[in-house]
Amino acid sequence: MLPLRQRLALAATAASAALFSGCATTAGVQNPSGVPVTELRPDERGTVAGTGIESNEIVTITDKMARSILGIPQIARAQVPPSVVLEPIVNNTRFPINKDIFLTRIRTQLNSKSAGQVSFLDREMMKTLERERELKRSGQVTASADPNKVEFGGADYFLTGKLDGLTTRTSAGTSDYVLYSFRLTDARTSRIVWEDSAEVKKQGLEDAAYR
Amino acid sequence: MNPACPATRTPLAPTAGPVARVGPSRRPAQPAEENASRPPAAPAARAAALLAATLVLAGCATPPETPRDARRRGADGATAADRAAPAIPERDRVLHDYRAAATALRAGRFDEAKARLDDAIARIGGIITNDADAAKARSLFAAESTKTFIGEPYERVMAYYYRGILYWRDGEPDNARACFRTGQLIDSDPEQKKTYSSDYVLLDYLDGFASAKLAADGSDAFARAQAQAGESRPLPPYLPAANVLLFAEYGYGPKKYAAGPYREQLRFRADDSPSRSARLVLDEGRLVVPLPAYDDLGYQATTRGGRVMDHILGNKAYFKASADTAGDVALVGAVIASEQARRRERHGKDGDDANLAALGLGLAGLISKVAAAATRTEADTRQWDNLPQRLSFAAVRLPPGEHRGRLEFLDRDGQPLESRAQSVAFTVRADERDTIVFLSELKR
Numbered sequence: 054m055l056p057l058r059q060r061l062a063l064a065a066t067a068a069s070a071a072l073f074s075g076c077a078t079t080a081g082v083q084n085p086s087g088v089p090v091t092e093l094r095p096d097e098r099g100t101v102a103g104t105g106i107e108s109n110e111i112v113t114i115t116d117k118m119a120r121s122i123l124g125i126p127q128i129a130r131a132q133v134p135p136s137v138v139l140e141p142i143v144n145n146t147r148f149p150i151n152k153d154i155f156l157t158r159i160r161t162q163l164n165s166k167s168a169g170q171v172s173f174l175d176r177e178m179m180k181t182l183e184r185e186r187e188l189k190r191s192g193q194v195t196a197s198a199d200p201n202k203v204e205f206g207g208a209d210y211f212l213t214g215k216l217d218g219l220t221t222r223t224s225a226g227t228s229d230y231v232l233y234s235f236r237l238t239d240a241r242t243s244r245i246v247w248e249d250s251a252e253v254k255k256q257g258l259e260d261a262a263y264r
Numbered sequence: 265m266n267p268a269c270p271a272t273r274t275p276l277a278p279t280a281g282p283v284a285r286v287g288p289s290r291r292p293a294q295p296a297e298e299n300a301s302r303p304p305a306a307p308a309a310r311a312a313a314l315l316a317a318t319l320v321l322a323g324c325a326t327p328p329e330t331p332r333d334a335r336r337r338g339a340d341g342a343t344a345a346d347r348a349a350p351a352i353p354e355r356d357r358v359l360h361d362y363r364a365a366a367t368a369l370r371a372g373r374f375d376e377a378k379a380r381l382d383d384a385i386a387r388i389g390g391i392i393t394n395d396a397d398a399a400k401a402r403s404l405f406a407a408e409s410t411k412t413f414i415g416e417p418y419e420r421v422m423a424y425y426y427r428g429i430l431y432w433r434d435g436e437p438d439n440a441r442a443c444f445r446t447g448q449l450i451d452s453d454p455e456q457k458k459t460y461s462s463d464y465v466l467l468d469y470l471d472g473f474a475s476a477k478l479a480a481d482g483s484d485a486f487a488r489a490q491a492q493a494g495e496s497r498p499l500p501p502y503l504p505a506a507n508v509l510l511f512a513e514y515g516y517g518p519k520k521y522a523a524g525p526y527r528e529q530l531r532f533r534a535d536d537s538p539s540r541s542a543r544l545v546l547d548e549g550r551l552v553v554p555l556p557a558y559d560d561l562g563y564q565a566t567t568r569g570g571r572v573m574d575h576i577l578g579n580k581a582y583f584k585a586s587a588d589t590a591g592d593v594a595l596v597g598a599v600i601a602s603e604q605a606r607r608r609e610r611h612g613k614d615g616d617d618a619n620l621a622a623l624g625l626g627l628a629g630l631i632s633k634v635a636a637a638a639t640r641t642e643a644d645t646r647q648w649d650n651l652p653q654r655l656s657f658a659a660v661r662l663p664p665g666e667h668r669g670r671l672e673f674l675d676r677d678g679q680p681l682e683s684r685a686q687s688v689a690f691t692v693r694a695d696e697r698d699t700i701v702f703l704s705e706l707k708r
Contacts, residue, residue: 085402085576087393105389143478144438147445149385149431152438220445224454227391257391262398262411264572 088226090257105148106216106231106253114251115155118235119162121249123170125237127210134172137237138208146218146231155214159235174206208240226258355397355412358384362415362423362648369426370704374433381427388414388423389446401644402576404583404635408644416530418518418564419648421447421464425655428470429511433700441474453569460567465492465558466655469499473659476502477698493558506659508690509698512555514539514673514705515653518565520645526584528577530643534562537653538681539673539705544658544688546669551662555703557654573643580641587636594629598622652706664694671703 122128128135139156160173175182182205189200198204214235221228234250352360365380392398392412401411414420428443448467453460462468468489472482482502490499515537523529542555601622605615666689673684684705692699 086399087391087395089393090391144442145480147442147449148389149427149439149442149446152436220449222449222452222454227449257393259391260393260395260398260402261572261576262395262401262408263392263414 084258085261087260088258090255105229106146106150110233110251110253111154111158114233115158115162117251118159118249119166122159122163122212122237122247123167125247127237127239127246128167128171131170134169135209136172136174136206137210137212138174138176138240140211140213142214142216142235144216146216147220147229148216148218148231150216152216155233155235156212159212172206174208179205210246211238211240212236213238226256228254228256230254355410356646357413358387358415359413359646359648362419363650365423365426366648366650366706367708369430369702370706370708372702374430377426378430381423381430384423385427387412388420402573404580404639407640407642408573408577409642409646411644413644413646415648416520416565417450417453417568418561419651420450421467421564422561422648422651424450425467429700429702432474432509432698435697437474437477437698441471441478444468444471444474451564451568460569463492463567464564465489465499466657467559468492469558470657473502476504479504497556497558499558500658503659503661506661507698508660508662508692508701510544510553510555510656510658510660510701510703512542512544512656512658512671512703513652513654514542514557514656516706517648517651517653518562519649520643520647522643522645524581526581526641528574528581528641528643530571530574530577530645532562532565534560534566534653536562538675539654539684540676541674541678542656542703542705543672543674544669544703545672546662546667551660551669553658553660555656555658557656559655560653561651561655562653577641577643580639584636584639584641587632587639591629591632591636594625594632598626598629601625650706650708652704662692662699664692666691673705 139160142152142155144150144152163171164173185194186200188194189196212235214233217232217234219230231253232250233252234248236245236249237247238244239246361380361384365377365384368374368377368380392414395412398411400406401408415423424443424447428440428447431437431443432440444467448462448464448471451464451467452462466489468485472485472489475482475485486499486502493499516535518532518534521531521533523531541557544553544555545551546553599622601618605618605622608615608618668687668689671686671688672680675681686703686705688701688703690699690701
């Protein structure tokens, strides 16, 4: 048996330990460290809400769209590579984003993978191109072809899209569902000749220090 | 160096000092032979004291220096930019971004404001989990302010609001709308009643207005905004043909302070500014654009409801009070036991047991008092200190070209506050993009 003084010392230590054991500041707080963001299947029911659009989604989605576009008959079986103009996509979500990144990546994927099956018209450059043509027409700069001849290409198709979102916020966290949809519209008939979409749902709960 | 550590250590000394004087050391001197026969102060007791001190100081571990810190310190490889940049703790980076963005916006340095807000939003836009600083802020011996600052909801809302204005200025009303929607979401509080949740009038109004500009249906958002504003304040119907959007702000925003016996309660002080409304007088008085206050940040700050962190700070305060009381009781017990030992020894009886009891109680009391003193209960009062109080908006159609006028701020009776009036000049764009005019009573 331990001597009395050692027992007393141990009792004091135990009392201190008991004192500290009761000092959890997060008592009664669920998930004090938060719940890491997890990616779910869109058809999977999550427990809460989520976060924004990330690069891996952009890569996955634009790869899927580019493959999908190349498979449609209007592109795959066209005698002459159809000309496509990109129209800005509309962001209907709650996440501000550089919208051009989607169409730019689809265009680069198509240009690199389609082996000339489709061509894109650079409408972003129109003002610069028109200015250059005027310089040629006025004789201020040289021209390798007749500058009075209209050679700017017209669009066969318009490629555009939109981002729609749905947000849920509860005491268990925040969940965000984003639907990315893209379409190819025939410039002559206004018919939508192709359309495809992708969905992402995310959820998470921030650290209790921020709630 | 971890800036939290000095603050944690500081209270220990003054509190621990007096406690040490009334502890077991006041035991009367013993005859030399008696002291020689007694073993030196129990090793187990010393070990316990050492363990307790280790526990208390464990929270003061200094994090390793980051490469950026090292560069700033002037180590090899420091760039001129590193040396020029003020040493801002990473945990306060968002706070500095907020303040600088507001200042840049008011000075017309829109690119700088965008960069600052994007930097802040990159941090506040995600979901922070498993963060070491946040965990530390929740612990007993570190203050809430050790966590990375992202601000209270009204501050985060304003970051998105300002960024939304800048997106609109860049011809991206859909991204502006995204910012307004996120702002409204940040103001939602699933833990509280719906009354004050997502109740910014302007955020819903601008959400719908952006939709109307994009040829979409903004009626739902308008209805929500009108419901928030109340029947007594009819909102102007959307004017999609408007080409000039006026965003105005006036008054000084809410201030944070810590209240409660242990400063564990975060409170807000919202002083009512004399500028209750505003108007823009253009083209020598031929056009007067009212700029009523649609939102009040003082109201928003004080009606958001409680935080989970308040509960944690409450627990810290409870622990601090309990530990302090337990320390008092133990130390009083130690004094009584010591006195009893002396009395027994004066009567020639053995006082060892009482002395040991005094030692044990004194040790426990000391640990309790040190723990109480080291507990950091203070609410985080870091704040975005150059926010306005009131927010306003108006949309008008004006011919392209330069326009000059006068921005007047009105008191509660609708009378102009002459000393606060400002001259205004802006140029309306000739292209399809909206002209954004940002008007602020605040100078910085």
